[in-house]
Amino acid sequence: MAPDKKLRISVDPNKCQGHNRCYQIAPGLFRLDDLGNAREIGDGSVPKSMEDKAWLAKANCPEMAIDIVEE
Amino acid sequence: MSKHPPVVDWTTDFDHTDPRWTENPFPIWDDLRQKCPVAHSNRFQGVYLPTSYEAVSAIAHDTEHFSSRRVVVRDDRPEPPIPSPPITSDPPHHWPAKLMLLPYFTLAAVKKLEAKTRGLCNELIDRFIADKRCDVATQYSRHIPVRVIAFLLGLPEGDSAQFIDWIHQILEVGIKNDAVLMRAVGEMSRYFGAKIELRKKQPGDDLITALMQARQEGAPLPSEHILGTLRLLLIAGIDTTWSAIGASLWHLARTPTDRKRLLAEPGLMPTAVEEFLRAYSPVTMARQVMKETAVCGVPVKPGNMVLLSFPAANRDPAVFPDADKVVLDRANNRHAAFGLGIHRCVGSNLARMELTVAIEEWLKRIPEFRLDPSSPVKWSEGTVRGPRQLPVLLG
Numbered sequence: 454m455a456p457d458k459k460l461r462i463s464v465d466p467n468k469c470q471g472h473n474r475c476y477q478i479a480p481g482l483f484r485l486d487d488l489g490n491a492r493e494i495g496d497g498s499v500p501k502s503m504e505d506k507a508w509l510a511k512a513n514c515p516e517m518a519i520d521i522v523e524e
Numbered sequence: 525m526s527k528h529p530p531v532v533d534w535t536t537d538f539d540h541t542d543p544r545w546t547e548n549p550f551p552i553w554d555d556l557r558q559k560c561p562v563a564h565s566n567r568f569q570g571v572y573l574p575t576s577y578e579a580v581s582a583i584a585h586d587t588e589h590f591s592s593r594r595v596v597v598r599d600d601r602p603e604p605p606i607p608s609p610p611i612t613s614d615p616p617h618h619w620p621a622k623l624m625l626l627p628y629f630t631l632a633a634v635k636k637l638e639a640k641t642r643g644l645c646n647e648l649i650d651r652f653i654a655d656k657r658c659d660v661a662t663q664y665s666r667h668i669p670v671r672v673i674a675f676l677l678g679l680p681e682g683d684s685a686q687f688i689d690w691i692h693q694i695l696e697v698g699i700k701n702d703a704v705l706m707r708a709v710g711e712m713s714r715y716f717g718a719k720i721e722l723r724k725k726q727p728g729d730d731l732i733t734a735l736m737q738a739r740q741e742g743a744p745l746p747s748e749h750i751l752g753t754l755r756l757l758l759i760a761g762i763d764t765t766w767s768a769i770g771a772s773l774w775h776l777a778r779t780p781t782d783r784k785r786l787l788a789e790p791g792l793m794p795t796a797v798e799e800f801l802r803a804y805s806p807v808t809m810a811r812q813v814m815k816e817t818a819v820c821g822v823p824v825k826p827g828n829m830v831l832l833s834f835p836a837a838n839r840d841p842a843v844f845p846d847a848d849k850v851v852l853d854r855a856n857n858r859h860a861a862f863g864l865g866i867h868r869c870v871g872s873n874l875a876r877m878e879l880t881v882a883i884e885e886w887l888k889r890i891p892e893f894r895l896d897p898s899s900p901v902k903w904s905e906g907t908v909r910g911p912r913q914l915p916v917l918l919g
Binding site: 488513 | 623626627629630631632794798855856857858859860862864865866868872873
């Protein structure tokens with residue numbers, strides 16, 4: 454990954470089933486609604502210091518509901 | 525009631541009630557995964573067994589061809605099946621039935637039960653710690669989920685022994701004996717029916733009352749729906765977590781290196797808990813094939829059941845390197861212990877909290893323990909796998 458690239462995460466609400474794995478790994482990147490389903494916080498921009506957590510959250514989602522784009 | 529002959533060929537005649545499966549199913553699944561990732565047996569009136577993660581995931585996500593109307597593979601298939609919404613519901617009925625339960629099981633809701641659970645674990649440990657020995661299954665692990673779910677439902681903790689009897693009759697004996705299963709379901713329904721009558725006069729601050737007050741399209745839920753959901757919450761809330769706590773402590777009792785590592789590095793608990801859930805997933809579900817299709821190239825025909833083995837999927841080396849090893853700091857672990865797709869366990873946050881707290885409090889009080897060589901470990905049979913007898917020596 455080039456140093457100038459930024460990560461942006463998104464949760465596909467049609468795939469998320471509320472396992473909450475992403476939130477437990479990276480509560481700074483994901484929020485939960487009243488039913489326990491996850492969405493990315495804000496526009497999904499990942500601070501440099503949390504990039505590892507973003508990749509971990511994606512790797513641990515049982516529904517493969519998390520997408521990460523490098524932009 | 526039928527007695528099943530021993531399995532000779534697992535690839536064509538598997539049986540999840542065979543004593544070898546009960547004792548140690550992992551080599552059976554590993555062998556099947558290599559030879560035929562979707563096996564078939566003529567037992568139980570016809571049943572498939574997917575053992576690869578890919579096949580299990582495909583079936584769990586396919587509600588068009590696979591129905592949840594039956595979630596246990598049994599000898600008998602009485603019509604109509606006994607409804608326990610939402611676990612036995614298919615779309616479009618599934619979502620409204622699940623929706624009303626979800627707020628009670630969010631992380632935030634479960635967090636409020638944590639202090640009570642810690643206190644309960646310590647109360648249990650107080651009773652046996654001076655004996656220098658205990659049966660983890662009967663004196664510790666089973667009492668934790670049973671008390672927490674009794675609290676959530678507003679039921680007397682003193683009824684716990686009755687709950688455990690019903691669960692054994694429904695999930696174990698009931699696989700081969702329909703009369704026992706139906707009697708237990710009837711008893712549970714009468715028990716909950718009486719609780720509902722009490723709450724008509726005096727509503728409580730509990731899930732029974734919440735279900736009675738729930739409205740679907742403006743109307744109260746049919747009493748069959750409420751009774752079915754209550755039976756489900758009681759059954760699913762107890763046996764499963766009891767098994768996960770027991771299996772995790774079984775692992776730590778026989779694996780001193782992991783026990784010492786967890787004591788030295790308590791920060792590993794979150795990944796360790798997910799790893800215990802992966803390696804010793806308690807719950808195998810079922811589906812009924814409704815329409816002909818293919819799974820991983822294998823034709824699958826209506827009239828058969830599917831034994832949906834999340835535990836086997838979680839041991840698939842294609843997804844989990846060193847799948848047969850317990851790795852406390854496994855970083856990439858998208859295990860399916862709580863199911864996949866729309867039927868993700870509604871109580872997963874509760875189970876995870878109970879499992880974490882039960883291990884933490886045990887290790888704080890009892891850092892040294894080992895299996896008692898003079899007494900065997902016994903595992904449950906069939907649908908939910910966990911130790912039902914787990915004698916250990918303390919200190």
